[in-house]
Amino acid sequence: MGGRVRRYRRFLRDAGAWARGRLPRGVAGGVRRHRWFLGVLGLGAALRVVTVLGYRPALWFPDSYTYVVTAIKPRPDLVRPAGYSMFLRLFEPFHSFALVASVQHLLGLLVGVLVYLTARRLGAPGWAAVLASVPPLLDAYQIELEHLLVSDTLFATLVMSAVCLAVSRATGPVSPGSSAPSRTGGLVAAGGIGLLVAAATLTRTVGLPLVALFAAWLVYRARGRVLAAGVMIAAALVPIAGYALWFHATYQRFGLVGANGVFLYGKTMTFADCAVMRPSPDLAVLCDPRPPAARPPAQEYVWSTDSPLVKLPGITFTEENDALAGRFASLAITRQPLDYLGSVLSELARSFTPDRPVYPDAEVYGYYEFPATPPLPPGRYPATEGAKFARRYEQGPIDVRIAEPYAGWMRAYQGVARLPGTAVLVIVLVPPVTAAARRLRRGPAGVSGGPAGAGSAAWPLPWATAVLLLVMPPAVAEFDYRYVLPAVPAACLAAAFMAPKPSLHNIPRNVRI
Structure with a gap:
């Protein structure tokens, strides 16, 4: 009472x-x-409002039209999983791409909030948590990516939600004296992690290795108990398997997409030397006589009409062509493993350049800049066909309308407020370097002098997630600037966990913390 x-x-x-x-x-x-974080969050929200006012209804990328087609006519796509298309379908009754872009901006803000709150909850100092939220909230390229009708913002939100849930105390070890609800809550959280990872995988297939990564983390957190990991794996694999069955019913082959071999072929053409590979006659038709230094970027071997693969009969992504391309790529990797490794590392290094050199070409690079003039309508099939579905979705014109001065403000902002690649490298290196330094400083009594928060033990998961998201695209396809951005929040969270906290012994008694 x-x-x-x-x-x-x-x-x-x-x-x-x-x-x-x-x-x-x-x-x-x-x-x-939380005044400093609220200031950053408010500025991030204001920038997104300016973007929505300046570019209406949204910005388009070549992939956008395919996503819209799948949203209007649901079926598995051969190149991209349908997760983002189902996201678009949720908002189709409103007939507004501006609404979709606005929701994506809200998701971008949510990622910043997740980074900050998780960092604070697990003991990171306030200044570190605020700094960790700055790149996802204020990076101009992140804001521009949110305004593009592509899957990356949704993917990043799903991944970060899974990371933050996985490092929370709800999935921690169950002590012998703990109550049953605590164990049950941990299993429910593990199931939630699995569903989030499955949704991320069905949004971008690069998320599939996260199933193994999160399972290993749960086993580690549960001190060897595999039940939580088993629940997570089951929760992840059931939706993924269901999608694979849907894909099989459509194309009579199992998979999430039908282009893995094709994209890996494009990747290997950056180094493949048929004189070294000595391919069989059926594979030799995919050789390029030009030396690797004179060849175009990997994507051209997937889409250009000059590609040996594209010249083969039928569409590029038939089961036969994809299998042939996959066999060629596997032969190139096994016969030239060091060349493959060098190609991956050189592509990965593009993530850490101090500036943003044009890559893979000026057309793709231009989609990541806020435009000063309305973009031209799509000129390639199937984008031209997809534009018809987009107008049906919008129930009106889909041409980008640029409104000044708002658009000009964002162009000016993008010229100065961006996260350099070298800063990404520093953020990625901070957690392992700090952890190694603390081990070296550890005294004979085992006291490391590190932070007292739980985050000091939680950094490996967000760090490994960030590294995986950075490495996978160059390993199986090619580098792209937009593939870097979803990895940044996880890397920032890991770095915040390792930030030093002031020692209570060194603070005067009259100072409040």
């Missing part, structure tokens, strides 16, 4: 504060405690 009375009095006190135009005591304390 006393508790109800106290809650009622607190309600009356807070209501009175609101009536007088003041923040209640608890709310005011929270605002003061």
